[in-house]
Amino acid sequence: MKEAFTLTHLTKHLWINGQWKETKAYYELHAPYDQKLIAKVAKATPSHVKEAMDGAHTAASIMRAMPAFERAGILAKVALLLQDRREELAKLCATEAGKPIRAARAEIDRTVTTYQFAAEEAKRIYGETIPMDAAPGGSNRLGMTWREPLGIVVAITPFNFPFNLVAHKLGPAFAAGNTVVLKPANQTPLSALAIAELFHEAGLPAGALQVLTGSGRELSDELLRDERVRKVTFTGSPEVGKAIKAKAGLRKVTLELGSNSALIVEPDTNIPNLIERCVEGAFSYAGQVCISLQRIYVHEQVYEAFCELFITQTAKLRVGNPLEEQTDISAMIHADELERIEAWVQEAVAQGARIGYGGQRDGSTWEPTVLLNVTPDMNVSCKETFAPVVSIVKYRDLDEAIALTNNSAFGLNIGIYTNNIDRAFYAARALEAGAVIINDIPTFRLDHMPYGGVKDSGYGREGVKYAVEEMTELKFVSIRLNT
Incomplete structure (x- = not known):
């Protein structure tokens, strides 16, 4: 057998x-x-x-x-x-x-x-x-x-x-x-x-x-x-x-x-403690996960610090052969998917987005990519990328972050980091999703918890x-x- x-x-x-x-x-x-x-x-x-x-x-x-x-x-x-x-x-x-x-x-x-x-x-x-x-x-x-x-x-x-x-x-x-x-x-x-x-x-x-x-x-x-x-x-x-x-x-x-899962990062959070987890959520299995972290909304008070640490951690990822122990990211499933995400990233840059890190194709793999200055109407934001591409967007207050998050055809998992329990549950009630994950990434899933979405998810x-x-x-x- x-x-x-x-x-x-x-x-x-x-x-x-x-x-x-x-x-x-x-x-x-x-x-x-x-x-x-x-x-x-x-x-x-x-x-x-x-x-x-x-x-x-x-x-x-x-x-x-x-x-x-x-x-x-x-x-x-x-x-x-x-x-x-x-x-x-x-x-x-x-x-x-x-x-x-x-x-x-x-x-x-x-x-x-x-x-x-x-x-x-x-x-x-x-x-x-x-x-x-x-x-x-x-x-x-x-x-x-x-x-x-x-x-x-x-x-x-x-x-x-x-x-x-x-x-x-x-x-x-x-x-x-x-x-x-x-x-x-x-x-x-x-x-x-x-x-x-x-x-x-x-x-x-x-x-x-x-x-x-x-x-x-x-x-x-x-x-x-x-x-x-x-x-x-x-x-x-x-x-x-x-x-x-x-x-x-x-x-x-x-x-x-599927989804275009989002994460809200409030200013009361210990930013260095969550960076590695966020990078994992964005790039695990080359982003080919239904609840991959695709959109990160970071409060303006901690935006610069978050972006710097996130990009530094992203640069540590190793792209290569899936059978090698040190590999973090490997091939995308098909050449058509590589061509699609390359077109979406190029389109976003033409529309005003900036590449903070990555953005290059290498054979069957796509470099982990961090996009800044992304707007909600760009494909990399409003559609499901299903690729190692994440957008980091600045917001002013929690209601704006909730509105940006809900401005989506999808609603599978959404995450929020905050030390304020009242704001956490305020967001949990206002966010349109099948699950709200507090103080962790939306990519979190255990196999006995209810899992499913609303809207097109x-x-x-x-x-x-x-x-x-x-x-x-x-x-x-x-x-x-x-x-």
């Missing part, structure tokens, strides 16, 4: 009904950093989607009948297998996603935690009793609720956290007793296929997890057309998310669609417990007593 993870096995098939499924067409998968050929990966067709759906439908009755302790045991076993194979899976992640190896190890560790949380949640899917006699006509009746699995869940995942974001789909789905048809990102299929093998080894019934690789554009309509699909959970762009929601009809949908919530709720249906049962 371990041998299948090695990059010497260059042909990867579909995973359907607990077996490898060969296809007629395969595409070449190249490493983002050096364009080395990693694998040839199967391209699914509509007929494969139909086969996967049939298998998932059959397995749904098995998963629905499976006791909670067995579902929990499978999830816990996957967590243990991940721990055992941490280093090889981290290297796999670093290679196919271009993620620095230290960050890849951290992702595997988080993925272990996510599946552990899912195992725990499988055993505490509670209902409640309803006081029926609280209403006239309810005397001599009992009322209760419980949660039931939905059935087939379609999960569509992005490249940037190929293990942990998959875990946030699979873990809650299996904890609740569902089956999953998974479509991973084109650039990171190997991690999804590796996880499929781990679930197979852990005892997941055949058909409960199907992995279809290939073009999302070619498969998305087929995935959504099947009426047996009861929920779609998607992480990706707002454009695709809106299209999915329009096609989903009455089925449940969870959409995590999405719909619904992840975080294992909350995802389980969204992957179940609430049923009410009433009994009339003969007393």
Whole structure:
């Protein structure tokens, strides 16, 4: 089983009904950093989607009948297998996603935690009793609720956290007793296929997890057309998310669609103590994180000091090969993304922004870039950069900072640093976001906290417990007593 993870096995098939499924067409998968050929990966067709759906439908009755302790045991076993194979899976992640190896190890560790949380949640899917006699006509009746699995869940995942974001789909789905048809990102299929093998080894019934690789554009309509699909959970762009929601009809949908996350820095904060954390939030994984720190609003009293320290810390970052231990920033996922961010930075400079640091492309990487004098209408501010580019903007008072922060189509995570608890909670109530992180960067996330946004940042919530709720249906049962 371990041998299948090695990059010497260059042909990867579909995973359907607990077996490898060969296809007629395969595409070449190249490493983002050096364009080395990693694998040839199967391209699914509509007929494969139909086969996967049939298998998932059959397995749904098995998963629905499976006791909670067995579902929990499978999830816990996957967590243990991940721990055992941490280093090889981290290297796999670093290679196919271009993620620095230290960050890849951290992702595997988080993925272990996510599946552990899912195992725990499988055993505490509670209902409640309803006081029926609280209403006239309810005397001599009992009322209760419980949660039931939905059935087939379609999960569509992005490249940037190929293990942990998959875990946030699979873990809650299996904890609740569902089956999953998974479509991973084109650039990171190997991690999804590796996880499929781990679930197979852990005892997941055949058909409960199907992995279809290939073009999302070619498969998305087929995935959504099947009426047996009861929920779609998607992480990706707002454009695709809106299209999915329009096609989903009455089925449940969870959409995590990105952001241009902001941080407010109040003048009462100890600036030197937060610089390293802010740099980490802006440039981790080359900024290719939905809650990457993109906009920093700094009070005019501490603006100059903040900028100087931030740029000094940024200059210490090392750009290079993701498999080298000292690398902080590596390749962007695709050449098209490099061209896009280069155009946006050049456009911002032409419109009056100033480069405080960086701003250069080097092969497959983009230098960590600090922009000053940025205005809200520039693409680097009002859109999602998804790149190692951050803007630092001066403000006069907290209300102005809140207004600047809210002047966005997005609202995922927002951070504020302040030592004044009243101002912290004033901001928390006024900021338009799914989460407000006080005295830390908006990039902060733990895998059991509710996670999701407002506005164009999405719909619904992840975080294992909350995802389980969204992957179940609430049923009410009433009994009339003969007393």
